[in-house]
Amino acid sequence: MTSAAIRREPAFGPRTARVGLYAFLVVSAVFFLLPLLLVIMNSLKPMEEIRQGNLLALPINPNFDAWVSAWQSACTGLECAGIRPGLWNSIKITVPSVVISTLAGALNGYALAQWKSRHANMIMLLVTVGLFVPYQAMLYPTVKILSNVGLFRTYLGIVFVHVIYGLPYTTLLFRNFYVGVPDEISRAARMEGASFLRTFWSIILPISTNILVVVAILQFTGIWNDYLLGLIFAGNDNLPMTVQLTNIVSNARGAANPNVNMAAALITAIPTLVVYFLSGRYFVRGIAAGAVKG
Amino acid sequence: MSSISVRRIKKSFAALTILHSVDMEIEKGEFVVILGPSGCGKSTLLNVIAGLEECDEGQIVIEGKDVSGLEPSERGLAMVFQSYALFPAMTVRRNLSFGMEIAGTPKATVAEKVAWVAKLLQIEALLDRKPGQLSGGQRQRVAIGRALVRSSSICLFDEPLSNLDAKLRAETRVELKQLHETLGSTMIYVTHDQIEAMTMADRVAVMHKGKVEQFAHPQSVYEKPASLFVAGFVGSPAMNFLEGNLDGLGRFVTGDVSIDTSAYAFEGPPLAREAVLGVRCENISIVERGTPQTIPAMLAFTELLGADALAWFDCLGKRFSVRLGVEAARSMRKEVGLRFDMAKASLFSVASERRL
Numbered sequence: 001m002t003s004a005a006i007r008r009e010p011a012f013g014p015r016t017a018r019v020g021l022y023a024f025l026v027v028s029a030v031f032f033l034l035p036l037l038l039v040i041m042n043s044l045k046p047m048e049e050i051r052q053g054n055l056l057a058l059p060i061n062p063n064f065d066a067w068v069s070a071w072q073s074a075c076t077g078l079e080c081a082g083i084r085p086g087l088w089n090s091i092k093i094t095v096p097s098v099v100i101s102t103l104a105g106a107l108n109g110y111a112l113a114q115w116k117s118r119h120a121n122m123i124m125l126l127v128t129v130g131l132f133v134p135y136q137a138m139l140y141p142t143v144k145i146l147s148n149v150g151l152f153r154t155y156l157g158i159v160f161v162h163v164i165y166g167l168p169y170t171t172l173l174f175r176n177f178y179v180g181v182p183d184e185i186s187r188a189a190r191m192e193g194a195s196f197l198r199t200f201w202s203i204i205l206p207i208s209t210n211i212l213v214v215v216a217i218l219q220f221t222g223i224w225n226d227y228l229l230g231l232i233f234a235g236n237d238n239l240p241m242t243v244q245l246t247n248i249v250s251n252a253r254g255a256a257n258p259n260v261n262m263a264a265a266l267i268t269a270i271p272t273l274v275v276y277f278l279s280g281r282y283f284v285r286g287i288a289a290g291a292v293k294g
Numbered sequence: 295m296s297s298i299s300v301r302r303i304k305k306s307f308a309a310l311t312i313l314h315s316v317d318m319e320i321e322k323g324e325f326v327v328i329l330g331p332s333g334c335g336k337s338t339l340l341n342v343i344a345g346l347e348e349c350d351e352g353q354i355v356i357e358g359k360d361v362s363g364l365e366p367s368e369r370g371l372a373m374v375f376q377s378y379a380l381f382p383a384m385t386v387r388r389n390l391s392f393g394m395e396i397a398g399t400p401k402a403t404v405a406e407k408v409a410w411v412a413k414l415l416q417i418e419a420l421l422d423r424k425p426g427q428l429s430g431g432q433r434q435r436v437a438i439g440r441a442l443v444r445s446s447s448i449c450l451f452d453e454p455l456s457n458l459d460a461k462l463r464a465e466t467r468v469e470l471k472q473l474h475e476t477l478g479s480t481m482i483y484v485t486h487d488q489i490e491a492m493t494m495a496d497r498v499a500v501m502h503k504g505k506v507e508q509f510a511h512p513q514s515v516y517e518k519p520a521s522l523f524v525a526g527f528v529g530s531p532a533m534n535f536l537e538g539n540l541d542g543l544g545r546f547v548t549g550d551v552s553i554d555t556s557a558y559a560f561e562g563p564p565l566a567r568e569a570v571l572g573v574r575c576e577n578i579s580i581v582e583r584g585t586p587q588t589i590p591a592m593l594a595f596t597e598l599l600g601a602d603a604l605a606w607f608d609c610l611g612k613r614f615s616v617r618l619g620v621e622a623a624r625s626m627r628k629e630v631g632l633r634f635d636m637a638k639a640s641l642f643s644v645a646s647e648r649r650l
Contacts, residue, residue: 182377182379184375184376184377184378184379185379185381185382187346187373187375187379188373188375188379188380188381188440189381189392190346190365190366190367191344191346191366191367191372191373191393191444192367192392192393192396192440192444193365193366193367193368193393193396193397194392194393194396198396202381202384202392203381203383203384206382206383206384207382207383
C-alpha cells in the first residue's frame with residue numbers, strides 16, 4: 001500500500017464540519033430565542049398596536065408604558081399595586097432558602113462522602129429517592145405537618161419547605177463533588193487536631209467555590225421560578241412574584257392587557273438572568289483558580 | 295523504653311483480614327521502614343499507629359502511654375501523606391500553622407516554630423504561596439515541614455516519595471536521612487521501594503499478607519532473609535531458588551546433584567526435609583561443566599549493566615541470574631557449571647517457608 005492511500009483526506013474537511021456546527025448552533029439559538037423576542041417586542045407595544053392583532057410585527061411606537069404599569073399599577077386580584085410587592089417577597093423567600101439549602105447540602109454531602117460504610121450508601125440511596133418523588137405527591141403530607149406545627153402559610157414555613165425540598169438535590173451534587181476530593185486532606189486535618197466541622201469550614205468549603213456557585217445558581221433559579229410551593233405555603237402576605245404574575249395574567253377584571261402581562265413576565269425573569277450573567281464571570285474565575293490548584 | 299510499641303494489632307475489613315497480630319518495638323530515634331508489596335497491610339498499620347483507623351484488637355503504646363483510644367492529634371505524632379495532602383486554599387504559612395492555631399498556641403510561638411521549620415527545610419521563600427503554585431518537590435518539603443512543626447519527636451511517612459520523579463526522589467531520600475540524623479526523631483516510613491528501605495532504614499520490617507515476616511537491619515534482611523517471601527521480595531534481580539531435599543547427612547540434593555551444606559549456618563538441627571536453596575546472583579561462581587558440587591547450566595543471554603553484567607542461565611528447568619564482570623560476560627561459554635557459595639546462601643523449609 002502506498003503512503004498516499006494511507007493519508008486519504010477525510011470525507012468532510014475540518015472547515016466544512018465547523019460551518020455545519022455553527023449553522024446548527026445558530027438555528028438552535030434562533031429557535032429558542034424567537035419566543036423571547038416576541039415577548040419583548042410585544043411588551044414594548046401600546047395596546048392599540050396589540051389590538052391590530054399582528055403579534056409578529058415590530059413595535060411602531062415602542063415605549064415602556066406596559067412595563068411601568070406591570071411594575072406598579074397592574075391588578076393582582078383586589079389590589080392594583082403591580083408586581084412590585086412580589087419582588088421583595090421573592091427575594092426574602094429565595095435568599096435564605098438558597099443559602100441554607102446550599103450550605104446544609106454541602107455539609108450533608110461532605111459527611112456522606114467521608115463516611116464509608118454500607119449505611120452511608122443506604123442513606124444516599126434514600127436521599128436520591130427523595131429526588132424522584134414528585135412534589136405533588138408530597139404536598140398533602142407537608143401541608144398536614146406544617147399546619148400541625150403552626151407553620152402553614154407563614155414566611156418560616158415557605159423557607160422551611162424550600163430548604164427541605166432542595167436538600168436531596170444539593171446533597172447529591174455536593175456528595176458527588178466531595179467524593180473526588182482526596183481523603184488524605186481530611187485525614188491530614190484530623191492529624192492536626194481539626195474537628196469535623198472545623199475541617200469542613202476551614203479546609204473543605206474554601207476549595208468548593210465552583211460547586212457552591214453551581215449549586216447556588218441551580219437552587220436560585222429553581223426557588224425563584226417556583227409557583228406551586230409559593231402558592232400553597234407562603235400565605236397571602238408573602239406571595240412570591242410568580243404567583244402575583246399569574247394573578248395579573250389571569251385577572252378577570254377589566255380587559256386583558258397582553259403587553260402588561262408580557263412586561264410582568266419579563267420583570268419576573270430578570271433576577272434569574274442577572275444571576276446567570278454575574279455568575280458567568282464567577283464560573284470563569286472558578287475555572288482559573290482550579291487550573292493552579294493542580 | 296521503646297518509643298513506640300505495637301502490640302498484637304489485628305485489623306479486618308468485613309471478611310478480609312488486613313493485619314494478623316502485628317508486634318513491633320521501635321526504639322527512640324530509630325528510622326524504621328515498613329516494606330512490602332501493595333496490599334500487604336503496611337499503610338493500614340501506619341494508619342492504626344497514627345490513630346486514623348481503629349484496630350480490632352491490640353494496643354499502641356507511645357513513650358510508655360497507651361494511646362489506643364486517643365484521637366490522632368492527641369498521640370504526639372505527625373504524618374506525611376503520599377499525596378502530601380496540603381490544604382489547597384491556605385498559604386504555605388497557614389498550612390504550617392493550622393494545627394497550632396487549633397491547639398491555641400500563642401502567636402509568637404507559632405511564628406517562631408514556622409520560621410524554624412522554614413529555615414530547616416529551606417522553604418522560607420515559599421511561605422506566602424498556595425500549594426497549587428508549588429512544584430512536587432516543594433510540596434513535599436511543605437508536607438514534611440507541617441509534620442515537623444507538629445511533632446519533631448515522632449514522624450510517620452506514608453510512601454512520601456512515590457509521587458516524585460526518580461532524580462528528586464534520590465535527592466529527597468538523602469535529605470530525609472540527614473534530617474533524621476539532625477533531629478534525632480523516631481521515624482516510621484512506609485514504602486514498597488526496596489532501595490529506600492535499604493538506604494534509609496536502621497531497621498526494616500518486611501510485611502506480607504498482614505504479618506511482619508522479618509524485622510531487622512536492612513543488610514541482614516538482604517543477607518539472611520527470614521522467609522522465602524523476604525528472600526524473593528528483597529533484592530534485584532530476585533534471589534535464585536532451587537527446590538530439593540536435605541538428606542539429614544549434610545547435603546542438599548536436587549536431581550542428580552548433591553551439594554555439601556557444611557559451610558551453611560543452620561539455625562536449627564539440619565533434619566532431613568524438603569527444602570528450597572536460595573542464592574543471590576553475586577554468590578554464584580562460574581566453573582567448568584562437570585566440576586563436582588556444581589550445577590550444569592546453559593547460558594540464555596547476558597545483560598551488560600555498565601559497571602557489571604548479569605548472565606542468565608537455564609538450569610534444572612529454572613532461570614538463574616549470575617552477576618559477573620563485563621569482560622567475563624563477553625567471553626561467556628554456552629555450557630558451564632554453577633558453584634554456589636553456601637556460606638552466603640539461604641535454605642528454607644518448604645513446609646513452613648521459614649529459614650532453616
